[in-house]
Amino acid sequence: MLETQHLKDFSITSWYEQFKSVTLRTIIINLDTELLNKFRNEDYQSDIEDVCPLEYINEIKNALNSLNNEAFVKDNWHAPLDARFMSFCNTLKVTDISDLILYFTSSDIIMNDFENKNFDSFCIALKPWMNIHPASEFRCIVINNILRGISPRDWPTYYAHFAEEGPGIINTISTFFKEHICNKFPKNTYIFDVFITYPDAITLVDFSPLTSKTNLYAFTWKEIQNIMKKGCTEEVAPVFRYLENDIGIMSRGDALFKLSEPH
Ligand SMILES: Nc1ncnc2c1ncn2[C@@H]1O[C@H](COP(=O)(O)OP(=O)(O)O)[C@@H](O)[C@H]1O
Ligand SMILES: [Mg+2]
Known part of the structure; x- marks a missing residue:
């Protein structure tokens, strides 16, 4: 609780x-x-x-x-x-x-x-009520007021356009974070969710705590916990992690196992 x-x-x-x-x-x-x-x-x-x-x-x-x-x-x-x-x-x-x-x-x-x-x-x-396209929803991880990770909420699903549009997505979310979220939310470490209406209109959906119980989709709690432990306060570019290949018949469990390693 x-x-x-x-x-x-x-x-x-x-x-x-x-x-x-x-x-x-x-x-x-x-x-x-x-x-x-x-x-x-x-x-x-x-x-x-x-x-x-x-x-x-x-x-x-x-x-x-x-x-x-x-x-x-x-x-x-x-x-x-x-x-x-x-x-x-x-x-x-x-x-x-x-x-x-x-x-x-x-x-x-x-x-x-x-x-x-x-x-x-x-x-x-x-x-x-909004018809939100699953590919447009992202979970954003903030540690010590720095945006560190971005994951699609529809995970693990392969979307071919992420490869090309990744930099644009990072840019849209980072700019939004700096302008509207950072130092305004009363926590240093937390999750926020957004959806992007292409090309770059972005809407805040929710805030939630960053704990071992949080669904981090493409990230693992262990790697996020490591970043938290290091207490890094230097500005670094966020990682946008998405499924890079169409994994076809691989089961969801196999996919998570294979893709949970940082790359
Ligand atoms: N206004 C809305 N209309 C339709 N679907 C929505 C709306 N807001 C959120 N959703 C859908 O519900 C999911 C969960 O929404 P969210 O607000 O994050 O709830 P929770 O905090 O319980 O996860 C979202 O990923 C999105 O697909
Ligand atoms: Mg939520």
């Missing part, structure tokens, strides 16, 4: 205002206490009308309306990605309040977050 300050710093309720101009519009609604209790006791079987006041339900409905009833939902930190199978065509699109309740109650990720007893400002964060 993350410590309270960590939970606070990485909560969208803490960082949204400051990064509003570079991330997707987000409507943040405090989580109703009754609803939180129902979630915590895993006894959400009723209609939302039986649990929350009408004004609260209307607040959510209005938020969804203002997003054209096509929204992406998260709690303070996470999306209910493990509830994807419950959604229409596996998309996790929220079109009405019952989708939202269904995804939240079906998600262990969300339920684990709500278990945190050392935090009391839980929220529902609603964003416009």
Whole structure:
């Protein structure tokens, strides 16, 4: 379980205002206490009308309306990605309040977050639904305020255009980092996620902690931990690591084994 300050710093309720101009519009609604209790006791079987006041339900409905009833939902930190199978065509699109309740109650990720007893400002964060191309999403690793690593979030998938566009991708992300992120986020070491709308429009998706549990995609925790231990404060160019070959029939496990070595 993350410590309270960590939970606070990485909560969208803490960082949204400051990064509003570079991330997707987000409507943040405090989580109703009754609803939180129902979630915590895993006894959400009723209609939302039986649990929350009408004004609260209307607040959510209005938020969804203002997003054209096509929204992406998260709690303070996470999306209910493990509830994807419950959604229409596996998309996790929220079109009405019952989708939202269904995804939240079906998600262990969300339920684990709500278990945190050392935090009391839980929220529902609603964003416009975007068709984000998997190849356009990148995870960026910042150590001691230096951008050290960039990985595609769709890993390990081979995208031929990364070889040619790699330098441009590094440049777009580095410039964005320097202008909008570095020294603005209240941590020295962390992860931020972006998506790039080609050629170079870039949008912040999320911040998250850099720990042994973080999915680092193309990087291994061991190599990142080594960089952290060295405590390097010199500016160096980030490494963009992507799959360089179409590995064809190789299994995912083999691919990870083969490609986890730095190159
Ligand atoms: N506004 C959105 N509309 C549609 N899909 C989204 C949106 N925001 C994020 N996603 C998808 O959901 C994935 C997880 O989003 P993210 O905000 O990083 O959640 P988490 O912190 O739980 O990983 C992203 O990789 C992206 O594919
Ligand atoms: Mg995230």
